[in-house]
Amino acid sequence: MRRGAVPNERSFIVKYRSSEWFESDNAELAFQHRSAMRAMGHNPDTFLGKPIIGIFNAWNDFNSCNYPHKELVEFVKRGVLLAGGYPIELHTISTPSDFMKPSDLPYRNLLSMDIEESIRSQPIDGVVLLCECDKTAPAQLMGAASCNLPALQLAAGHRSSGSFRGKEVNYGTDLWKYTDDYKAGLLTDEEWQELEKSISCGLGGCPVMGTASTMKSMSEMLGMMLPGTSSIPADDARRKTAAEATGFRIVEMVKENLTPSRFMTEEAFGNAIKLLAAIGGSTNAAIHLTAIAGRLNIRIPIERYARVAEGVPLLVNLQPSGRYSMDEFFRAGGLSRVIRELLPHLDGDCLAATGLTVAQTYGQDRKDWPAETEVIATLEAPLKENAGLAVLKGNLAPQGAVIKKSAVSPHLFRHRGQAVVFEDYADMLSRIDSEELEVDESSVLVLKHCGPVAMGMPEWGSIPIPAKLLKQGVRDMVRISDGRMSGTSYGAVVLHVSPESAVGGPLSIVRNGDWIELDIEASTISLHVSDEEIAERLAVWSRPPLRHKRGYLRMFADHSLQAPEGCDLDFLRPDSDEEAVFVPPIVGRG
Structure with a gap:
């Protein structure tokens, strides 16, 4: 059976990992842990014998991209409860790209460590990861890969486009274009101030095919996000439905023992690289996919990004490679339609988050898709050839x-x-x-x-x-x-x-x-x-002195791999399949 395949008869877990804490043969430890749960209002009668689902939330008051999760988390919890699981919300550091200086990339690795160690050390059976902003999504996948417990991501969704001088404007690509116009003297100071007020008109990720939209697409292609959910707008009610469905599905995945290594296989990363070319995705994905794969001891040489994507055309007409925004993309059929069109280039036997194959999940046209669209092209009439x-x-x-x-x-x-x-x-x-x-x-x-x-x-x-x-x-x-x-x-x-x-x-x-x-x-x-x-x-030539003398950024400078290896910390990446195995804690007195 190929790596990642699911047997016809699914085997269900009899004993959950969390039972080591709450139903231990050591009566003193079980007493201590159940008592600690009672202090938080969690009655053992309501969670014993059920999978504990850790919901990792990364919103804060600086992070407009992830802020919708402040509300969406409640719908995830509802889905977990409806499926017979027990939800526990946990908070991690966040990576608001607009504010983290000089770079948010080092904190991707720190966030992945936050997630990995929180999962490792606590009574968690399955994980829902609430993502959106550029580094949150890959960081969560890195941490989930290292732990290899059942996990799903839920995106917050993209924000609405704004309007400036009667034209739609999108935070990100249009900002750079208008900045050039301002420097060239084509915008007045008054118009520049008007643009500031109108270009970012809501909560959620950038409404173009930037890094946030790219990494959500990669997550869905890798089977780590429910089909059709990566491109739903933040302000669409279907985002709440997706949150509930994600909570419900993760409980099923725990019972089916569907772990990240079953989805994120070498073949699945090949599919992701092809999709990256088809959507005109961010260059940052080359760093992030390499880092995620590295946590599973899967190596992606930099040449593979060109070799695997050879012959894959550009199918998505979105900024910055094209014209439209994520709203038009969603209305045109979103990522599901792109994957459906790209299937001849993909390994259809890889798994989607449903537990079915990619071919089974994305192989059918849908009646709610428009017959023709300028936003998503076909393989027969692509926007550009060899666009990776x-x-x-x-x-x-x-x-x-x-x-x-x-x-x-x-x-x-x-x-x-x-x-x-x-x-x-x-x-x-x-x-x-x-x-x-x-x-x-x-x-x-x-x-x-x-x-x-x-x-x-x-x-x-x-x-x-x-x-x-x-x-x-x-x-x-x-x-x-x-x-x-x-x-x-x-x-x-x-x-x-x-x-x-x-x-x-x-x-x-x-x-x-x-x-x-x-x-x-x-x-x-x-x-x-x-x-x-x-x-x-x-x-x-003489090497310049390190800018940071202490703290986490000194650690990053001392241990960061170079870009072709994903800029992960060298000690977080296993050198063998044996090293990639999740090491559980010894459950004893804290």
Whole structure:
């Protein structure tokens, strides 16, 4: 039987993990634990003999993306109770991308540890993970993979689009476009203030195919989110129905012993990579999928993102790769319709969250889908051919870099230009809009020292177009860095250059005026400097001091893997299937 397959006759658990706490043969321990539950108002008569479902909530008053879970959690609890389980709500740290500086990526790993250790150490039989914002979704999947107890995710949903000067505007992609217009003098200060009030019109994730929407889609494709639930808007009543259904289903999954390793198989990650290309998803997914898979001892070499997605076209016409927003996507049939269309490219034997196969779950058209739509294309008439991530290698990125082909201006697919180098983010901010900056539209903007070790890999890679070029009408240039960019961003932006500059990668020795060549079709990024000259420059290069001297960010800098390995902490990733096995606690006196 293939890994992940479910036998025809499902075997049900007789004894739940939580019974080690509450029904222990050690009468003193059972007394202590049941008494502690009574103190919280949990009568043992109501939960003994039932699966305890831990509902991990990650909302806080800074996190507008996850805030709907403050209400949705009650519907999850109702679903758990209706299915015969017992819900316990727990809170974790949150990762509000708008506010966490300089980068929220390190806290993805910390959140995954929060979840893993909370599950490991407490009487939990199954898990519901309430996600939405960029790093919450992958962090939860990483923690769930490490624990390998039955788990499901529920998204908060995307926020509504806004309206500005009579046009729909979406937080994320439109923000970057209007920022360029403002710098170019095309928006007045009064209009800029009006945009601030109108662009973010509700709670939930960005209403475009940014990182939040991408990772929700990845979760559903991996079988970790109920079919059809990843693209429901935050303000749609069907989001509450999805919450109740998620609570109900997790109880069934506990009884069926359906764990994350049964869903998130190597074949399932292949499906996710193909879906990533079809939806024009975020470059950040390459880091997150690699990190999630790594927790299960599944390795995804960076080249696989290009190789597996070869021949997969762009099917989704959403910003930033296309025109529309998540609301139109949902009305057009959402992710279920995309997966249905993509089935010829997928391994249909992988499992959906229903316990049925992907082919069984997504194989049928639905009557509520419109007959034709401009938002979701067909394989016969796709929006673009071969639209997945391009993986670039060369003497500038020996371990690889990525670029999102679907968001690149066609005239920059092959480009040669001279480098305009910024040594770090502060240097870039101080000079990018200077009239004295020696730059033209053929230049290649290079930003160093924003990788995982240097700065926690913030979303600084989408280097702003210099103001004087914006005024000339330039809206895209080749930009290169060892950082990330927002999934809502666009342009000819080369990201995740590895090894990063802070550890002595070739990016560290690029100088102003060096010629750099990008060839996306050939999958190369080249520094036109001789090997001898590169060696000489590296010989006199000195490693910059670590920015953080203590605390978690020092731990991250000391232990973070590079981008092609998912930027997980090295000690969290197992080196064998044996190391990936969940280690239960010794249940004794606390």
